[in-house]
Amino acid sequence: MKAPGFWSRPPGPLSHLLSPLGALYARGTARRVARAGARVGVPVICVGNLTAGGAGKTPTVIALAERLAARGVAAHVVSRGHGGRLEGPVQVDAARHDAAEVGDEPLLLAAFAPTWVAKDRAAGARAAVAAGAQAVLLDDGFQNPALVKDLSIVVVDAGAGFGNGRVIPAGPLREPVAAGLARADLTLTIGDGAVALPDEPPRLRGHLAPLRTGMDWAGLPVFAFAGIGRPEKFFDTLRTLGVELRGTEALSDHQPLTLALLRRLGERAAKLSAQPVTTEKDAVRLPPALRGRVLTLPVRLKIEDDAPLETALARIGL
Structure with missing residues (x-):
């Protein structure tokens, strides 16, 4: 589903009307995160956010996996596997799994670190440790209490911020900003924007390149399509590369790429005499026979000043 338009605008009549439901949602989240979590014997780093939809968590997990691998730490990723049907714990294998089974993000992450899909995050972390993980990267799960987090990084889309500042369904927030940031060790804003954040926790700044x-x-000549949290960010990135962007199509986050949809996208690209281009996350949902026909633009997270991150990693022994 696409986020309702009023989530990104100043609070209006509809958000006010839904605010009591948002208050109930916030209380439910507060009760849930207060539960005691399990420890699994290795550091657990959680990469999460406070809003529904994408903020840049997947590139952040990739950047952390690469950073830890460079210093010889065997980090495994544990993900809920949004959009996949497997309950897990199961280690993702791109040779035998597809997005319908494990979700698109785990398929992408598995190219950078051993990745586990588990609806039960604690069970997934224990499976990872049994397989040799020296650290667990928890993809999402900031509002999930199953595991004790040794380091929690809240990712914020600097352009979108926190929307209208209201909690679901009145706005995009999974919990009130103050409550969420009180549990975070670091915030990471990605992209351009003047989102306001308190001085604590320490703030990292980054961008996707x-x-x-x-x-x-x-x-x-390009026809671009994307099913990520904010597809327009992908389209803007293509523009910065100097492509001739002849058409775009914004899909819902994690939207299945059915044969009918792919046929329609292909017809649009052909009419525009343009090369189809998509994101890495969308590319893993393409049927293997079509992957050679669609170009992929990979992006990586660049952190501008990583001193607070290095301090936090040293604190937990990494």
Whole structure:
């Protein structure tokens, strides 16, 4: 589902009307996160956010996995596997799993670190440790109490911020901002924007940059489609590369790429005489036979000043 438009606008009549339900949602979240979590014997780093939808969690997990791997730490990712049907715990294998089974994000993450899908996060973490994990990267799960988090990083889309500041369904928040940030060790704002945050917890700033692959994008006629939290960010990134963006289609986050949808997208691209292009996360949902026909633009997170992150990692022994 796409986020309702009023979530991103100043509070109006509809958000006011839904605010009592938002208060109930917030109380339910507060009760849930107060439960005691389990420890699994290795540091658990949670990458989460306070809003529904994408904020940049997946690129953040990838960046952490690469950072830990560079210092010889065997980090495994544990994910709920949004959109997948497998309960787990199961280790993701791109050779035998597809997005319908494990979700698109775990398929992408599995290219960077051993990745486990588990509806029960504690069971997934225990399976990862049994398989040799020296650290667990919890993809999402900031509002899930199953595990004790040794380090919690709240990712914020600097452009979208916290929307209208209301809790679901009155707005995009999973919990009130003050309550969420009180449990966080770090915040990470990604992209351009003047989102207001308190001085504590310490703040990191980053941006998503296209990965240099040798591809010459300048002047390429492109039809772009994306099913991520904010597809327009992807389209803007393509523009910065100098493509000739002849058409775009914003899909819902995690939207299944059915044959009918892919046929329609292909017809649009053909009419525009444009090359279809999508994100890495969307690409893993493409049927194998079509992956050679759609270009993928990979992006990576660049953190501008990582001193607070390094301090936090040293505190938990990493």
